[in-house]
Amino acid sequence: MAHTTRTQNLGPGPIRVPAGDLPTTSTSRTGTVDSALDRLWGLLTSMKFGLLLILAFAAFGLVGTLLIQMPAGVADDPQARAGWLAEVRPKYGGWTGILDQLQFFTIFQSVWLRAVGALLAASTIACTMHRIPGTWRTMTKPHVNVGPTFFEHAPQHEAMTFQRAPADVLAATEQVLKRRHYRTVTEDDGTVRIYADRNRWQPWAGIAGHFSIVVILAGAMVGSLWGFRDSQFMLAEGATSAVPTEAGLSITLNSFKDTYYPDTGAPSDYVSDVVLTRDGRTVAQQQVRVNEPLRYGDVSFYQAFFGPAAVVTVKDAAGATLFSQGVPLAWTSNNGGNKVGTFSIPRQNIAVWVVATTGPDDPSVKPGQVAIELYASDTGNPIVQKSIDQGTPTTIEGLTYTFDRESKYTGLNVAKDPGTPIVWFGCLLLVLGFMVRLFVPYRRIWGQLASRPDGGSSLSFAAVGRRDSDLDAEFTSLVTDIRQAVTGPARS
């Protein structure tokens, strides 16, 4: 988008009428629609409009960094939302309600950001498409004959006269341009018109860089449509759990280990040793660390968090084991702040909560104990609550519960994002596109060569572009080279 105006305004290319300014004489219905579409196209391809959209997006982004944002999940739950708003009210005072109404606490999901983002994407697509024909023409069929006034008014221009015949001058000039990696196109209508450019493919890098933004957004959309994410996937040591949405795939945690630096007590490593099985067959085994996710197909498992677990065994009156597994104590009770976890017993209408002690001062759960709280699965009504000692089978409501030992659980982030490869492709295009566009110089110069009555020739060169010391230096050095090549090495 940014880079055509320079040549469109100053360059000698064919004059293009902006779509928005096209005369709309037709009054028919289709004519009205056409003119509205033209106006829309004119708006979307306007760089000024694009510029304002970029700044608007940046402004909303700034809101998102400066205001506390609602955590995921809170926004959709009215109760949690109200609680969260009450929490931030002391900070934002009377503005809290207004900011909430404006969706400023969920700015990244807000209608504002989505609207500006969609317009920005549309503008980027429109600008990119708008530029392609012109860029293609300039590359394949450059405008060679630019008329005499251009050589007087261009930002860089130089006129030279030589004793030698035009044919010799042209040959020497072409050689110099070739040595400097310029492509030369000439036309001869009595006067030889010269056009030369270097790195003529460079504008395509700019187009690719802009287009990559659309690619990245498309990748993000694919991810949100067909991907899934469970960032609260918990697994106690020794436990096996099915991987959500992946039929037949399950994951087992062999062990979890958290280690700390002896001097500072800062964490040094979190390692989950996991096994992935598909229909009973082991398909992957890995130590998952923070920077080393397990990737299987397009599903990835990341180390996210961890905590304590309690291994509990439940047997029925006949002594058959109904449940024996580590229970992640991943939640905290509202009253007392105990770590709690839950599981349900197959074919029994019972939800079991396991409550850990908070320490020697805990009135209800002593160290070395857990409390077992039973609730009805369907109604959620409490049935009974009892603290049990570690290693002592205790019968509650006809079933025998044993708190075997303490252990650990790991919290994994399980994600499947089919859009990721698209995003990476877009990122590659983005970086390469802008690097090439901004680091590789694109140069164009025009010349005209005419014979003089005395058998000599006159040669003019001119280049377009904002005055810039690099551009000036290159133009001067090019012209000097040509002069020398025509007249031979300077006599000293």
Added chain:
Amino acid sequence: MGKLAEYAFVAGTLSTFLALVGYVFYALSGVRAARMAAAGVPMTTAGIGFTSGPRTASIGHYASLLGWLSLSAIAASLVFRTIATGHGPFSNMYEFSIAFAFGILCAYYWFERKYRQRVLGLLALPVALALLAYAATVPASIEPLVPALQNNMLLTVHVATAIVAYGSFTIAFAAALLYLIQPATGRWGLPRPAVLDEIGYRAIVIGFPFLTLTVVLGAVWADTAWGTYWSWDPKETASLVTWLIYGAYLHARVVRGWRGNKAALLLLVGFGATLLTYFGNLFFGGLHSYSGLAGV
């Protein structure tokens, strides 16, 4: 090695301070020369830039020498620190601030060699000095890396590209400020607005692709460590905002009505966003909380 790094850091900070004093004297001498020239006293002018008084050039020369000394000392400090810690010197606010100052000095001296506009040093060096002074106030102890940062390649490249970008943006900021404080016809013998505009643009041309690379590498790292390439983490978002503002600047420079003052203003805003991105992890919270400052 850790001790050597600290000595080199102190030496670098002191010479940056002395260099800044040199640049102040250089500027004073230059302004005086400009005033004398305006009063009709014959002066030598060096093409573009400051009018040279009798002593201006030699003061400027010594100021630059001191600056080069500080650049070398800080480079040495970073090298020693890298050897001492075994990873790129980018893992906490102490290391990152010194690296940022290094980036500014590098960018400044690249531009000084290319454009010979020492007045920019008057604005760029204080920023570098402020960062060095800030580094002196935060804990310098070498702490082992927490699990999330244990990725030597990405830690080094992700932050090194950020340093290049931030250094260039500081030069663009200095050029834009000098651009905005004078009318189009020039004032006080400062570099001409056209030259400053070019310097600002060139700085963004270098910095913008590097910031792009920083954000993309950040996304790659986030995908490895956090399980998603983008999570609207405050620091992520702030860097996107910075990227957008400089992107807007690149467009503004070729849009009628936005060239000149408004474009220069965007460079100031962009630098504000850069600083917000840089210091953001101190008050945003979020996933980038590696400042090494306990209780923050």
